[in-house]
Amino acid sequence: MANDRFLLSRRGLIGGLTSSSALLLTGCGESQPPTYGNLLRMGDNFTYAMQRSLLSPTSLVREYDRSEVTSMPATGTYDPAIASTGAHDPEAGRDYAVLRKGAFADWRLEVTGLVDRPTSFSLADIKRLPRRTQITKHQCEEGWSAIAEWTGVPLHSLLTACGMQPSARYVEFYTYDKNADNIDMIDALHPQTILAYGMNGQDLPIGHGAPLRLRLERQIGYKSLKFLRRIVVSDRFQDLGNISGGWAWYNGI
Numbered sequence: 197m198a199n200d201r202f203l204l205s206r207r208g209l210i211g212g213l214t215s216s217s218a219l220l221l222t223g224c225g226e227s228q229p230p231t232y233g234n235l236l237r238m239g240d241n242f243t244y245a246m247q248r249s250l251l252s253p254t255s256l257v258r259e260y261d262r263s264e265v266t267s268m269p270a271t272g273t274y275d276p277a278i279a280s281t282g283a284h285d286p287e288a289g290r291d292y293a294v295l296r297k298g299a300f301a302d303w304r305l306e307v308t309g310l311v312d313r314p315t316s317f318s319l320a321d322i323k324r325l326p327r328r329t330q331i332t333k334h335q336c337e338e339g340w341s342a343i344a345e346w347t348g349v350p351l352h353s354l355l356t357a358c359g360m361q362p363s364a365r366y367v368e369f370y371t372y373d374k375n376a377d378n379i380d381m382i383d384a385l386h387p388q389t390i391l392a393y394g395m396n397g398q399d400l401p402i403g404h405g406a407p408l409r410l411r412l413e414r415q416i417g418y419k420s421l422k423f424l425r426r427i428v429v430s431d432r433f434q435d436l437g438n439i440s441g442g443w444a445w446y447n448g449i
Protein backbone atom coordinates (compact mmCIF):
# COMPACT_ATOMS: atom_id res chain seq x y z
CA MET A 197 0.00 0.00 0.00
CA ALA A 198 2.67 2.38 1.06
CA ASN A 199 4.48 1.51 -2.12
CA ASP A 200 1.39 2.14 -4.23
CA ARG A 201 0.86 5.49 -2.65
CA PHE A 202 4.47 6.33 -3.30
CA LEU A 203 4.10 5.27 -6.90
CA LEU A 204 0.95 7.29 -7.29
CA SER A 205 2.39 10.37 -5.78
CA ARG A 206 5.52 9.92 -7.81
CA ARG A 207 3.43 9.62 -10.93
CA GLY A 208 1.63 12.76 -9.89
CA LEU A 209 4.92 14.46 -9.41
CA ILE A 210 6.20 13.37 -12.79
CA GLY A 211 2.93 14.47 -14.40
CA GLY A 212 3.27 17.82 -12.69
CA LEU A 213 6.86 18.19 -13.75
CA THR A 214 6.04 17.30 -17.33
CA SER A 215 3.24 19.80 -17.62
CA SER A 216 5.15 22.58 -15.91
CA SER A 217 8.16 21.97 -18.09
CA ALA A 218 5.89 21.91 -21.12
CA LEU A 219 4.62 25.30 -20.02
CA LEU A 220 8.12 26.54 -19.49
CA LEU A 221 9.19 25.26 -22.88
CA THR A 222 6.25 26.90 -24.58
CA GLY A 223 7.12 30.04 -22.68
CA CYS A 224 10.59 29.94 -24.15
CA GLY A 225 9.26 29.05 -27.58
CA GLU A 226 11.94 26.36 -27.79
CA SER A 227 10.81 22.79 -27.24
CA GLN A 228 13.33 21.21 -29.60
CA PRO A 229 16.84 22.14 -30.54
CA PRO A 230 17.22 23.32 -34.13
CA THR A 231 19.09 20.09 -34.86
CA TYR A 232 15.89 18.09 -34.10
CA GLY A 233 15.28 15.29 -36.58
CA ASN A 234 18.96 14.62 -37.24
CA LEU A 235 19.51 11.05 -36.02
CA LEU A 236 23.14 11.70 -35.23
CA ARG A 237 22.13 14.58 -33.03
CA MET A 238 19.74 12.74 -30.70
CA GLY A 239 21.94 13.75 -27.76
CA ASP A 240 21.22 17.42 -28.50
CA ASN A 241 17.50 16.72 -28.18
CA PHE A 242 17.94 15.12 -24.79
CA THR A 243 20.32 17.60 -23.16
CA TYR A 244 18.52 20.56 -24.69
CA ALA A 245 15.10 19.41 -23.49
CA MET A 246 16.44 18.53 -20.03
CA GLN A 247 18.29 21.78 -19.55
CA ARG A 248 15.58 23.94 -20.97
CA SER A 249 12.93 22.27 -18.79
CA LEU A 250 14.85 21.91 -15.54
CA LEU A 251 16.79 25.16 -15.47
CA SER A 252 15.29 28.57 -15.65
CA PRO A 253 16.63 30.56 -18.61
CA THR A 254 18.70 32.60 -16.20
CA SER A 255 19.86 30.00 -13.66
CA LEU A 256 23.53 30.63 -13.00
CA VAL A 257 26.43 28.20 -13.05
CA ARG A 258 28.52 28.06 -9.90
CA GLU A 259 31.04 30.83 -9.43
CA TYR A 260 34.23 30.22 -7.44
CA ASP A 261 36.45 32.11 -5.09
CA ARG A 262 39.69 33.66 -6.34
CA SER A 263 41.64 31.17 -4.17
CA GLU A 264 40.18 28.32 -6.27
CA VAL A 265 41.63 29.53 -9.59
CA THR A 266 43.76 26.80 -11.23
CA SER A 267 46.20 26.78 -14.09
CA MET A 268 44.57 26.37 -17.49
CA PRO A 269 46.20 25.04 -20.64
CA ALA A 270 45.73 26.89 -23.93
CA THR A 271 44.32 24.29 -26.30
CA GLY A 272 42.99 23.85 -29.83
CA THR A 273 44.18 26.88 -31.74
CA TYR A 274 46.50 28.81 -29.46
CA ASP A 275 47.77 31.25 -32.08
CA PRO A 276 45.79 31.75 -35.30
CA ALA A 277 48.91 33.26 -36.95
CA ILE A 278 50.86 29.99 -36.65
CA ALA A 279 49.98 27.34 -39.21
CA SER A 280 50.88 24.41 -37.00
CA THR A 281 48.37 25.28 -34.26
CA GLY A 282 44.74 24.29 -34.45
CA ALA A 283 42.38 25.08 -37.31
CA HIS A 284 44.68 27.43 -39.20
CA ASP A 285 43.15 29.69 -41.84
CA PRO A 286 45.93 31.11 -44.04
CA GLU A 287 44.12 34.34 -44.89
CA ALA A 288 42.63 35.08 -41.46
CA GLY A 289 45.88 33.94 -39.87
CA ARG A 290 47.80 36.60 -41.80
CA ASP A 291 45.28 39.25 -40.74
CA TYR A 292 45.61 38.09 -37.16
CA ALA A 293 49.42 38.30 -37.28
CA VAL A 294 49.18 41.96 -38.37
CA LEU A 295 46.64 42.84 -35.67
CA ARG A 296 48.65 41.08 -32.98
CA LYS A 297 51.79 42.97 -33.98
CA GLY A 298 49.89 46.23 -33.44
CA ALA A 299 48.72 45.12 -29.98
CA PHE A 300 45.18 44.81 -31.41
CA ALA A 301 44.80 48.61 -31.78
CA ASP A 302 43.30 48.02 -35.25
CA TRP A 303 41.24 44.97 -34.25
CA ARG A 304 37.50 45.44 -34.64
CA LEU A 305 34.50 43.28 -33.78
CA GLU A 306 31.84 43.57 -36.48
CA VAL A 307 28.26 43.09 -35.30
CA THR A 308 25.77 42.78 -38.18
CA GLY A 309 22.55 41.00 -39.12
CA LEU A 310 19.27 41.59 -37.29
CA VAL A 311 20.36 44.74 -35.44
CA ASP A 312 19.16 48.32 -35.93
CA ARG A 313 22.72 49.62 -35.63
CA PRO A 314 25.37 47.41 -37.25
CA THR A 315 28.52 48.34 -35.35
CA SER A 316 32.26 47.92 -35.62
CA PHE A 317 33.65 47.91 -32.07
CA SER A 318 37.25 48.59 -31.12
CA LEU A 319 38.55 46.94 -27.96
CA ALA A 320 38.30 50.33 -26.21
CA ASP A 321 34.63 50.61 -27.29
CA ILE A 322 33.93 47.18 -25.82
CA LYS A 323 35.67 48.07 -22.56
CA ARG A 324 33.37 51.08 -22.19
CA LEU A 325 30.29 48.84 -22.19
CA PRO A 326 29.00 47.25 -18.95
CA ARG A 327 31.46 44.79 -17.46
CA ARG A 328 31.13 41.49 -15.62
CA THR A 329 33.78 39.45 -13.84
CA GLN A 330 33.13 35.78 -13.03
CA ILE A 331 35.24 32.90 -11.75
CA THR A 332 33.98 29.75 -13.43
CA LYS A 333 34.98 26.22 -14.31
CA HIS A 334 35.83 25.51 -17.93
CA GLN A 335 35.01 21.94 -18.93
CA CYS A 336 36.62 20.57 -22.07
CA GLU A 337 35.01 17.69 -23.95
CA GLU A 338 38.38 15.92 -23.67
CA GLY A 339 37.89 15.51 -19.93
CA TRP A 340 39.96 18.23 -18.28
CA SER A 341 38.60 21.22 -16.43
CA ALA A 342 40.10 24.43 -15.07
CA ILE A 343 38.91 27.38 -13.02
CA ALA A 344 39.69 30.91 -14.17
CA GLU A 345 38.48 34.45 -13.70
CA TRP A 346 37.02 36.11 -16.78
CA THR A 347 36.19 39.77 -17.32
CA GLY A 348 34.21 41.10 -20.23
CA VAL A 349 31.01 42.58 -21.56
CA PRO A 350 27.80 40.57 -21.17
CA LEU A 351 26.72 39.56 -24.67
CA HIS A 352 23.22 40.90 -23.93
CA SER A 353 24.67 44.37 -23.25
CA LEU A 354 26.54 44.33 -26.55
CA LEU A 355 23.45 43.16 -28.46
CA THR A 356 21.33 45.80 -26.75
CA ALA A 357 23.87 48.47 -27.71
CA CYS A 358 23.41 47.42 -31.35
CA GLY A 359 19.60 47.44 -31.17
CA MET A 360 18.96 43.73 -31.57
CA GLN A 361 15.66 43.14 -33.40
CA PRO A 362 12.80 41.04 -31.96
CA SER A 363 13.06 38.49 -34.77
CA ALA A 364 16.58 37.50 -33.61
CA ARG A 365 16.85 33.78 -32.82
CA TYR A 366 20.53 32.89 -33.11
CA VAL A 367 23.85 34.61 -32.61
CA GLU A 368 26.67 33.46 -34.89
CA PHE A 369 30.35 33.82 -34.04
CA TYR A 370 33.20 33.90 -36.56
CA THR A 371 36.85 33.73 -35.53
CA TYR A 372 40.43 34.15 -36.81
CA ASP A 373 40.88 30.41 -37.15
CA LYS A 374 38.50 28.08 -38.96
CA ASN A 375 36.05 27.87 -36.09
CA ALA A 376 32.55 29.31 -36.24
CA ASP A 377 29.44 28.45 -34.26
CA ASN A 378 26.05 29.72 -33.20
CA ILE A 379 23.95 29.77 -30.03
CA ASP A 380 20.27 30.38 -29.37
CA MET A 381 18.83 33.48 -27.67
CA ILE A 382 18.45 31.79 -24.28
CA ASP A 383 22.20 31.23 -24.14
CA ALA A 384 22.96 34.57 -25.81
CA LEU A 385 21.00 36.55 -23.21
CA HIS A 386 22.13 34.51 -20.19
CA PRO A 387 23.74 36.77 -17.56
CA GLN A 388 26.99 34.75 -17.52
CA THR A 389 27.43 34.71 -21.29
CA ILE A 390 30.18 37.26 -21.75
CA LEU A 391 32.71 38.34 -24.34
CA ALA A 392 35.89 38.28 -22.29
CA TYR A 393 38.93 40.52 -22.78
CA GLY A 394 40.43 39.79 -19.36
CA MET A 395 41.61 36.59 -17.69
CA ASN A 396 42.79 36.34 -14.09
CA GLY A 397 43.14 40.12 -13.85
CA GLN A 398 45.30 40.48 -17.00
CA ASP A 399 44.57 41.12 -20.67
CA LEU A 400 43.34 37.91 -22.29
CA PRO A 401 46.50 36.05 -23.40
CA ILE A 402 46.96 35.07 -27.08
CA GLY A 403 46.69 31.37 -26.28
CA HIS A 404 43.34 31.88 -24.60
CA GLY A 405 41.81 33.84 -27.48
CA ALA A 406 43.06 37.44 -27.49
CA PRO A 407 41.78 39.98 -27.82
CA LEU A 408 38.21 38.73 -27.25
CA ARG A 409 36.61 35.36 -26.64
CA LEU A 410 33.20 34.01 -25.81
CA ARG A 411 32.56 32.53 -22.35
CA LEU A 412 29.47 30.36 -22.63
CA GLU A 413 29.36 28.94 -19.15
CA ARG A 414 26.37 26.63 -19.50
CA GLN A 415 27.87 24.63 -22.34
CA ILE A 416 30.97 22.51 -22.85
CA GLY A 417 34.39 24.06 -23.61
CA TYR A 418 34.43 24.01 -27.40
CA LYS A 419 31.41 26.32 -27.57
CA SER A 420 33.44 29.14 -25.94
CA LEU A 421 35.02 30.43 -29.13
CA LYS A 422 38.33 32.27 -28.96
CA PHE A 423 39.79 34.93 -31.31
CA LEU A 424 36.46 36.55 -32.18
CA ARG A 425 36.24 38.49 -35.40
CA ARG A 426 32.60 38.91 -36.35
CA ILE A 427 29.14 38.40 -34.85
CA VAL A 428 25.99 38.00 -36.91
CA VAL A 429 22.48 38.07 -35.42
CA SER A 430 20.17 35.79 -37.38
CA ASP A 431 16.66 34.33 -37.46
CA ARG A 432 17.85 31.17 -39.21
CA PHE A 433 19.66 28.15 -37.83
CA GLN A 434 22.62 26.94 -39.82
CA ASP A 435 25.44 24.48 -39.28
CA LEU A 436 28.57 26.59 -39.16
CA GLY A 437 30.82 23.54 -39.09
CA ASN A 438 30.44 21.89 -35.70
CA ILE A 439 27.67 19.52 -36.67
CA SER A 440 29.20 18.48 -39.98
CA GLY A 441 32.47 18.16 -38.07
CA GLY A 442 30.89 15.58 -35.76
CA TRP A 443 30.26 17.73 -32.69
CA ALA A 444 27.01 18.32 -30.87
CA TRP A 445 25.45 21.71 -31.55
CA TYR A 446 24.06 21.77 -28.02
CA ASN A 447 26.21 20.39 -25.23
CA GLY A 448 24.94 21.70 -21.91
CA ILE A 449 26.71 21.14 -18.63
Ligand SMILES: Nc1nc2c(c(=O)[nH]1)N[C@H]1C(S)=C(S)[C@@H](COP(=O)(O)O)O[C@H]1N2
Nearest residue numbers: 269270271272273336404417418420421422
Ligand atom coordinates in the same frame (compact mmCIF):
# COMPACT_ATOMS: atom_id res chain seq x y z
N1 LIG B 1 38.61 29.89 -32.16
C1 LIG B 1 38.75 28.82 -31.37
N2 LIG B 1 38.01 28.74 -30.24
C2 LIG B 1 38.13 27.66 -29.42
C3 LIG B 1 38.98 26.58 -29.74
C4 LIG B 1 39.76 26.70 -30.93
O1 LIG B 1 40.56 25.82 -31.28
N3 LIG B 1 39.62 27.84 -31.71
N4 LIG B 1 39.05 25.48 -28.90
C5 LIG B 1 37.89 25.25 -28.04
C6 LIG B 1 38.09 24.23 -27.02
S1 LIG B 1 37.91 22.61 -27.50
C7 LIG B 1 38.34 24.53 -25.72
S2 LIG B 1 38.44 23.33 -24.53
C8 LIG B 1 38.58 25.93 -25.32
C9 LIG B 1 39.98 26.02 -24.79
O2 LIG B 1 40.19 27.29 -24.26
P1 LIG B 1 41.64 27.64 -23.74
O3 LIG B 1 42.60 27.49 -24.89
O4 LIG B 1 41.53 29.02 -23.21
O5 LIG B 1 41.95 26.61 -22.67
O6 LIG B 1 38.45 26.86 -26.38
C10 LIG B 1 37.48 26.54 -27.34
N5 LIG B 1 37.39 27.63 -28.27
Ligand SMILES: [Mo]
Nearest residue numbers: 336337417418
Ligand atom coordinates in the same frame (compact mmCIF):
# COMPACT_ATOMS: atom_id res chain seq x y z
MO1 LIG C 1 37.86 21.46 -25.58
